[in-house]
Amino acid sequence: MDDNNLVLIGFMGVGKTTVGELLADRLQREFLDMDRVIEKETGRTIPDIFAAEGEVAFREIEKRITIDYCRNTKKNILSLGGGAYMQPEIREACLKECTVIFLDISWEQWLERMEELKEGRPLLQEKSLEEIQKLFDSRHDTYRHCTHHVLTDRTTPEEVTEIIMEKMS
Ligand SMILES: Nc1ncnc2c1ncn2[C@@H]1O[C@H](COP(=O)(O)OP(=O)(O)O)[C@@H](O)[C@H]1O
Numbered sequence: 001m002d003d004n005n006l007v008l009i010g011f012m013g014v015g016k017t018t019v020g021e022l023l024a025d026r027l028q029r030e031f032l033d034m035d036r037v038i039e040k041e042t043g044r045t046i047p048d049i050f051a052a053e054g055e056v057a058f059r060e061i062e063k064r065i066t067i068d069y070c071r072n073t074k075k076n077i078l079s080l081g082g083g084a085y086m087q088p089e090i091r092e093a094c095l096k097e098c099t100v101i102f103l104d105i106s107w108e109q110w111l112e113r114m115e116e117l118k119e120g121r122p123l124l125q126e127k128s129l130e131e132i133q134k135l136f137d138s139r140h141d142t143y144r145h146c147t148h149h150v151l152t153d154r155t156t157p158e159e160v161t162e163i164i165m166e167k168m169s
């Protein structure tokens with residue numbers, strides 16, 4: 001395996017943070033959840049940033065910090081926030097500098113998990129189900145521009161980690 005960062009992308013709640021931690025353990029690499037990095041660097045929680053400054057301001061902070069980590073670190077496992085990859089500059093930096101793993105999930109399977117995901121995710125609290133499904137569909141067209149694609153339906157985080165390990169070997 002090369003020294004590239006491994007970047008996990010996919011919709012809110014698909015398992016980027018959970019799988020990222022497991023993967024880092026298996027590979028003996030450092031794990032960085034970009035939402036947590038943003039919270040540490042700004043001294044505020046993600047919901048606080050959305051509430052006080054709005055989504056546009058959050059996206060600017062997300063862009064600056066995510067691109068910095070993609071370009072200027074090596075050998076880490078980075079889990080991105082679900083919307084980060086929609087920003088062309090972030091996508092370009094990820095595809096140029098990192099190995100990008102798309103964790104995919106069907107809408108039906110995601111719906112089963114939705115209620116437990118609302119806490120701490122402002123977009124899931126403020127949007128209707130119809131709006132969330134539209135966002136889900138449109139984002140999936142963009143996530144497909146990746147290095148590796150892993151469907152996570154009916155698969156445990158440990159199994160998803162194993163699938164990624166096989167793809168990397
Ligand atoms: N493969 C999976 N199967 C079932 N539940 C999962 C799976 N991956 C993650 N989860 C659960 O879904 C929730 C969201 O996971 P998380 O890793 O925070 O997602 P993300 O970082 O992509 O938003 C957590 O409660 C986690 O335990």
Ligand SMILES: O=C(O)C1=C[C@@H](OP(=O)(O)O)[C@@H](O)[C@H](O)C1
Nearest residue numbers: 011012013035081082083121122
């Ligand atoms: O999809 C999105 O736009 C967002 C996803 C969240 O991260 P997770 O994908 O880890 O939930 C977080 O960055 C923020 O609430 C916005």
Ligand SMILES: [Mg+2]
Nearest residue numbers: 016017035079
């Ligand atoms: Mg996460």
